[in-house]
Amino acid sequence: MLLEVQALEARHGLLQAVRDVSLKVAEGETLALVGANGAGKTTLLRTIAGGHRAAAGRVLFDGTDVTRSSAHKRVRMGIALVPEGRHLFPRLTVDENLRVAGGNGRKGPWSLDAVYAAFPNLEPLRRHRAGTLSGGEQQATAIGRALMTNPRLLLVDEASLGLSPVAVDGVYRSLQTVIESGATIILVEQDLRRAMKVATRISCMLEGRIVLEGTPSELTREAVVDAYFGLREAGTSQATA
């Protein structure tokens, strides 16, 4: 197992955002995390990446316990997060945003040139400050920045949030390239249709717990939607309210 999360708990003050979550991700898998706003998806990703402290439980990466490791050490081991809302360094250029991440991670195929080849729309913007880019361009830069660390596990939080449909298509096209290169990915996605298309496995979160898991072929859209809204006990397809 590349990633093993055991009985993980994470809090924001008194609010328990992640409750007793366990999951496993094997090398080469693409796991989609779906769930409503506030279900704990972002906190779970941040806790795996080291941006948020775990209150209990363990995170094992390639067999090593990283629960207490700082975020930058996890980057060195091969975990990279594309944060929700992109969080680029707005006053640094696109080039600098990419280069600041490169060299901190592992050796591997991703370099400045490789990123520009995968995101050709960024090439002409190299010297532009990241803060001046459009949402789609920023998202591409954020993904490129994470790739620069040559991660073994890429965590992508809400890649399509706040983007125009055309920009989302662009982002997913490039994600597809990354997936085809054999990367292991955990993807947080609100758009169920897209999640089911790219993922090899889907986990649905509700109020901090994982309530449904399966492959896209096992799961029906309805079952996921029910779990999404917490209607699983209420029945199956009748529960449309």
Place this chain on the structure above:
Amino acid sequence: MTWVNSIVHGIFLGGVYALLAAGLSLMFGVMRIINLAHGSLALVGAYAAYVFVEHTGLSAYAAIPPVVLGMFVVGYLLQRTMLERSLRAGVLVPLLTTFGLLVIIGNLLERIFSPDPKSLNPGVLGTTTWQITGTLSISPFEVLELGVAVLVLGVLQLYLTRTRMGRELRATSEDPDTAELVGIDSRAVYARAAAIAVGTAALAGIFFGMRSSFDPSSGPTELIYAFEAVVIGGLGSLWGTLVGGIVLGVAQTIGAQIDPQYFDLAGHLVFLVVLLVRAAIESGAIGSTRGVTA
């Protein structure tokens, strides 16, 4: 023509102010620490040079490399041992910590060196004068001082924009949490910034010591000059800091030209005016001053 003389000397003086202010600005830009002990650390640099000269008999210039290097290490350790801990406790604690440091340094210096003023000898460079015109004369020491200040600021600028460590420093100053997530060890970055800040402060402190005498209570005065230069020049820009230092220096020398008592007062007045203008502009405008830009 004496006015031209004051302005020119004010510009030279401004160079040292900028050198002193750069570190203060850097630490605030990167760690959000207002280092109240900045002037005191500059003063420690001057005293260290004084001790060096007393023991070796060499000139004060020879003291610059070892003292600056030593203060680099002091800055690094200061961040790692003391400021890093206090940063974890919120915004106010580092302010109190550095205030405590200011008091401790002042008292320690007084115990070790007595309250008597000391000075560093600028040597033949300080006593020679170049007669430019009838009333305008400058000393090679002043030229050297401004030259070193511009050189240090230029090197710092290149460091920030062209090197990997500089990029990491700017990224951390913009968003420390995200910096960690792209693999930057923010604590190491902070310690480097503190090393640069304290090292350059010590250099400025030595130059101040060559200009005029200093005593254990000079720290806060130097802090105020640095602070004023930063505010006049605008936070986050090294060249802005140079301009700020020069404006402050020129204001002081012009003030002193009117009446020697007005040296400090004129500087404070310019500072106050700039502050009021800035406040007026910022109250109408949005945008933040966070981050270090080159």
